[in-house]
Amino acid sequence: MKRFRGFVIKEFYHIFRDKRTLIILFGMPVVQILLFGFAVTNEISNVDIAVLDRSKDSETQKIINTIEASKYFKVTDFIVDEKQIETIFKKGKVKAVLVFENNFSKDIVAKNMANVQIITDATEPNVANSVNTYLTSILQQYQTDLNQRQQIPYQIVPQTRMYYNPELKSVFMFVPGIMTVILMLVSAIMTSISITREKELGTMEILLVSPLKPYQVIVGKVFPYVFLAISNAIIILMLGFFVFKMPIEGSYFLLALETVLFIFSALALGILISTISETQQTAMMASLMGLMLPTILLSGFIFPISSMPLPLQVISNIIPAKWFIILIKGILLKGVGLEVLWKETLVLVAMIVAFIGLSVMKYKTRLE
Incomplete structure (x- = not known):
């Protein structure tokens, strides 16, 4: 029994003498917990998006302000032409472009419906899906708030388009x-x-x-x-x-x-x-x-x-x-x-x- 106890004590000495082993034994679990706790998440936040606003009226500005007020998106670019969409996607920072049709506010009042196009960079399918879901949710919430005092409800219809990976493979x-x-x-x-x-x-x-x-x-x-x-x-x-x-x-x-x-x-x-x-x-x-x-x-x-x-x-x-x-x-x-x-x-x-x-x-x- 004394020999066994001496052997165990010797092994402990070997372990505690090797600082690198101690770092691996006690440091890596802490690092793993921190990484998995903070990095492993399906949520999105602070995603850069761009806006192509053909209407430039009060309603589109309210929607843009609502999106910017959320913790999920940052409107970093305002573009003026569809040709700029692919260029901005190729730079890799912007993950989505929100496109408002012409006469957005007028169509809501006259037709009770207006269209918004959500164009996403689908090279990362999971991110593209999440971005599309979150933007659609914000638009639907804005539509609900808009219809609280309306007898005939207005409709904001999101239309989705995926760049580079349309099938989201x-x-x-x-x-x-x-x-x-x-x-x-x-x-x-x-x-x-x-x-x-x-x-x-x-x-x-x-x-x-x-x-x-x-x-x-x-x-x-x-x-x-x-x-x-x-x-x-x-x-x-x-x-x-x-x-x-x-x-x-x-x-x-x-x-x-x-x-x-x-x-x-x-x-x-x-x-x-x-x-x-x-x-x-x-x-x-x-x-x-x-x-x-x-x-x-x-x-x-x-x-x-x-x-x-x-x-x-x-x-x-x-x-x-x-x-x-x-x-x-x-x-x-x-x-x-x-x-x-x-x-x-x-x-x-x-x-x-x-x-x-x-x-x-x-x-x-x-x-x-």
Whole structure:
């Protein structure tokens, strides 16, 4: 019994001595609870919408004011022509456009009915459905308030139109998202254990005395995995195109370029994890738990980032998956080019440079 008790005490010493393990054991449950509590929600809030008001009368202005007063929408743009709708959708920020017909107020009085068109960006079907439902609900509530003193009720008839994904196929959302998650996790896991394996097997000393410079070791660790990750990307895109009829509206060259950039960012992030991890187990757990949850929850893959609390929206900016999902949806579904996606491209490039630079610095520190 004394031996068993001593063995148990020794195990506790091992656990509490490893600070990284303690962070994973006690920190990750807290992070998961916070992420699932704030990020996992089907509600929408602060969604940017635009208005095309052909009537410009008192009734349309009241409706716009009612929409702006809700916590669900922000009217960020007023457009004057239908040709601007696709342009504003391609920028990716506005999720819906509300179109008022000519003579809106006159039609309500003369015909007891007026039409409003709701045009949504359906590259994210769940968000498009929610936006359409919430806007329709606001219009119906306004109609109810308007009819309280009317003997003959007025009707405001919403007409819905979906851009880019009119059938609201959920696969159009899941193929880009799954591709992002797989590339991030596979690339990061493969590279995160690369340097850690060298330390555990005792071959790190060979690298330390070799004539290779730190950046050469880092690049050498990343290079073989690039081809494996590219193969995964090609397989996913082919399955999406041939099996699920996923469109590829944009440039194939730009799609390949952005995919390679994202793969490099994931591989570089994996190398960074491996340089600061002592064991393969720690590196793998950090890759799985530290990357999987943020990639799924905070990238905009399933849940809209605009509906999350401001701190989580800020944190999402440092997640490479967020920027790649914007890029791949823009290329596949909207057919936009680098003139629209240049900012997201530069963000990925900056992340690659930052991750590789930090990896080299950590590697140099271990050499000293």
